[in-house]
Amino acid sequence: MAVKTGMRAAFERPARDVRGLAVAFFLLVSTGGHGQRVMSEQVKAGEVLFWERCAACHESGLRNAPLIGNRKMWASRIAKGEAVLLEHAIHGFNRMPPRGGHPDLGDEDLHNIVRYMIFVAEDL
Ligand code: HEC
Known part of the structure; x- marks a missing residue:
């Protein structure tokens, strides 16, 4: 099976890479590769603040604000990198x-809100 081959390949790499790949593999398995992904505590904190403080524009599109969770509107912004956002x-x-x-x-x-904005705009 392709996944098993991937795992074996992963463990042949240096230890530093393996951890990241193992986590990615875990997320893939635990979510079936789509649908619900695991939110970190930071993303959860950002979610609460977003809806309290940022939704006025980012839910409605006021001032042409990019809509929350709209992958198309966020793709080019996410490409700038989290630090720039x-x-x-x-x-x-x-x-x-x-x-x-x-x-x-x-x-x-x-930062937590930006993490949340990125999280919901990415469709893995
Ligand atoms: C008064 C309306 C308004 C509110 C409130 C608001 N935003 Fe925005 N936001 C905008 C607009 C408009 C843009 C698009 C700016 C542009 O691309 O020219 C934007 C863009 C952004 C971007 C993308 C920037 C980029 O480089 O592409 C981020 C990140 C962002 N907002 C974060 C937040 C956060 C976090 C909050 C809450 C703390 C928030 N916004 C509240 C209007 C708002």
């Missing part, structure tokens, strides 16, 4: 206000 969430980007207009949100809060 976080930077834009902190300092603002065009019509995206700094910290989404919530100065009380810390960098780590914003």
Whole structure:
């Protein structure tokens, strides 16, 4: 079976790679390769904050904000990298206000929200 071959190949690699591949393999098996994926604690925290603080624009598309969970709208943004998206969430980007207009949100809060935005826009 292809999966078994993949596993054997994985364990022939240096230890550092194996862990990542083993985790990817675990996620693949535990989710059947699609559907529900495991949310990290950070992503979960980001989810709560997103719906409280960012949904006003990112659920409705106000100001042409990219819609939450819309893979097409997010693909090119995700391609910029998580660090750039976080930077834009902190300092603002065009019509995206700094910290989404919530100065009380810390960098780590914003990072968690960005993680959530990426998580739901990726369809693995
Ligand atoms: C007042 C409306 C508004 C709110 C509230 C808002 N956003 Fe945005 N956001 C936008 C708009 C508009 C864009 C698109 C900017 C562009 O691409 O020109 C955007 C884009 C983004 C992007 C993508 C940036 C990029 O580089 O492509 C991220 C990440 C983001 N917002 C995070 C957040 C987070 C996190 C919050 C909540 C803390 C939030 N936004 C709240 C309007 C909003």
